[in-house]
Amino acid sequence: MHDTMVGLLEKADLAIAFCAGVIGEDDLEPMARSVRDARIRISYPEDMSVVALVGGTGSGKSSLANAVCGADVAMVGGARPTTGEPLAIVAEARAGDIGGYLDALGVSVQVTVRIPPWLCLIDMPDTDSVEIEHRLRVEQLLPRLDIVVWVVDPEKYRDAALHNRYLKPLSSYSNQFIFVLNQIDRLAPAVIESVVADLEKALREDGIESPRIVATAVNPASGPPIGVSDLVDALEEAVNDDRVFEKLLVDLAQGSAGLLDATGGSGLEFETRARAVLETTARMVVDGQTRSAIDELTLFLEAIANEAGGSTGSRVSQIAALVPSHVESVADGVKTSTPIENRRRFRARRSDLEASRAEQRDAAGEILDDLVIDPTRGALAARAQANAALADLSLSVEKARAVTTR
Numbered sequence: 001m002h003d004t005m006v007g008l009l010e011k012a013d014l015a016i017a018f019c020a021g022v023i024g025e026d027d028l029e030p031m032a033r034s035v036r037d038a039r040i041r042i043s044y045p046e047d048m049s050v051v052a053l054v055g056g057t058g059s060g061k062s063s064l065a066n067a068v069c070g071a072d073v074a075m076v077g078g079a080r081p082t083t084g085e086p087l088a089i090v091a092e093a094r095a096g097d098i099g100g101y102l103d104a105l106g107v108s109v110q111v112t113v114r115i116p117p118w119l120c121l122i123d124m125p126d127t128d129s130v131e132i133e134h135r136l137r138v139e140q141l142l143p144r145l146d147i148v149v150w151v152v153d154p155e156k157y158r159d160a161a162l163h164n165r166y167l168k169p170l171s172s173y174s175n176q177f178i179f180v181l182n183q184i185d186r187l188a189p190a191v192i193e194s195v196v197a198d199l200e201k202a203l204r205e206d207g208i209e210s211p212r213i214v215a216t217a218v219n220p221a222s223g224p225p226i227g228v229s230d231l232v233d234a235l236e237e238a239v240n241d242d243r244v245f246e247k248l249l250v251d252l253a254q255g256s257a258g259l260l261d262a263t264g265g266s267g268l269e270f271e272t273r274a275r276a277v278l279e280t281t282a283r284m285v286v287d288g289q290t291r292s293a294i295d296e297l298t299l300f301l302e303a304i305a306n307e308a309g310g311s312t313g314s315r316v317s318q319i320a321a322l323v324p325s326h327v328e329s330v331a332d333g334v335k336t337s338t339p340i341e342n343r344r345r346f347r348a349r350r351s352d353l354e355a356s357r358a359e360q361r362d363a364a365g366e367i368l369d370d371l372v373i374d375p376t377r378g379a380l381a382a383r384a385q386a387n388a389a390l391a392d393l394s395l396s397v398e399k400a401r402a403v404t405t406r
């Protein structure tokens with residue numbers, strides 16, 4: 001999978017390079033960033049999963065972190081607002097392997113304890129913190145995590161901000177998500193199942209088809225913790241499933257869709273439309289309707305310029321500006337190529353006259369093709385190349401995804 005990803009990132013580089021001449025910097029940036037981030041990620045161990053605990057204040061993220069590693073490393077129930085710094089927890093033996101990646105993420109607080117060697121757990125600031133920076137810190141990290149554990153409690157699992165601000169927009173990453181319904185010790189045993197079902201329903205409404213939900217009580221008022229090992233199992237499964245790569249594949253799929261959007265996609269159907277317009281305008285020119293021919297052709301090129309947009313669009317507009325003089329020169333050519341005597345002779349036989357007009361139409365069409373359509377084709381070529389590279393990338397990403405989501 002590592003090699004597949006390296007190959008895909010090369011294809012992505014190529015697509016970005018082709019797009020660079022066609023679309024603006026702003027449209028290019030999200031994909032460029034994804035490719036940069038993916039390269040950094042795969043330069044660190046892929047048999048380790050960078051997992052963040054994300055959720056609202058008091059849902060139990062820090063308690064969960066402590067329960068998973070069996071030590072009090074994260075501050076629980078601290079005075080609000082709690083710290084805005086994410087806390088990374090890793091096994092001592094792997095700290096050297098993943099520490100550099102955490103540095104790259106800007107997660108500077110790192111502790112080593114006894115947790116599974118494949119796990120790097122990050123206790124995150126609250127998503128609903130009164131401190132805006134805390135929330136921004138979470139949002140800045142979210143796109144670079146391998147797995148996100150969304151921690152909710154029985155009161156706030158339907159919180160509108162959680163669903164609308166985060167889960168709905170991120171639903172294409174649902175395979176990266178595990179949902180923890182914590183504090184189930186505060187529910188009557190008989191209703192736990194229906195609360196889980198209601199959470200599942202809310203997640204489906206967010207576009208998350210089959211959410212993985214783990215019910216826990218990591219720090220119950222009485223009795224032993226519930227469900228911690230279920231969560232660890234779910235996380236281990238995620239690592240074994242190559243979900244580290246799957247997330248990067250979603251990034252690439254979304255990035256190339258974004259670029260395709262910016263180039264206007266390959267849906268111009270230029271050749272088909274150009275052929276139809278050439279036929280109409282050639283007929284008009286031969287019939288002496290020069291003005292209509294100019295309008296028809298100009299309108300077509302303006303539409304193409306509009307649809308192509310960007311620098312390609314400007315080049316096509318320049319070609320459109322030359323249409324009147326080109327059409328007039330073709331119209332002049334048609335007139336001089338049909339001397340009066342010829343017409344008289346043809347008038348004798350209608351079919352011959354028709355044949356001659358058809359020939360003229362073909363000739364006019366060919367000349368207009370050379371003068372107007374061909375340069376437009378040339379202007380669209382860079383865009384077509386970018387679209388071809390994007391199509392190739394998308395296809396390869398889809399193939400790779402089909403393997404990981406088997």
Ligand SMILES: Nc1nc2c(ncn2[C@@H]2O[C@H](COP(=O)(O)OP(=O)(O)O)[C@@H](O)[C@H]2O)c(=O)[nH]1
Nearest residue numbers: 058059060061062063076077183217218219220
């Ligand atoms: N009853 C109950 N309380 C919990 C549970 N998990 C955490 N708490 C308590 O909820 C409060 C907030 O927990 P904390 O881990 O700091 O939440 P965070 O803000 O998401 O990090 C603390 O007082 C915890 O002791 C649980 O499963 N059951």
Ligand SMILES: [Mg+2]
Nearest residue numbers: 061062075082
């Ligand atoms: Mg906390």
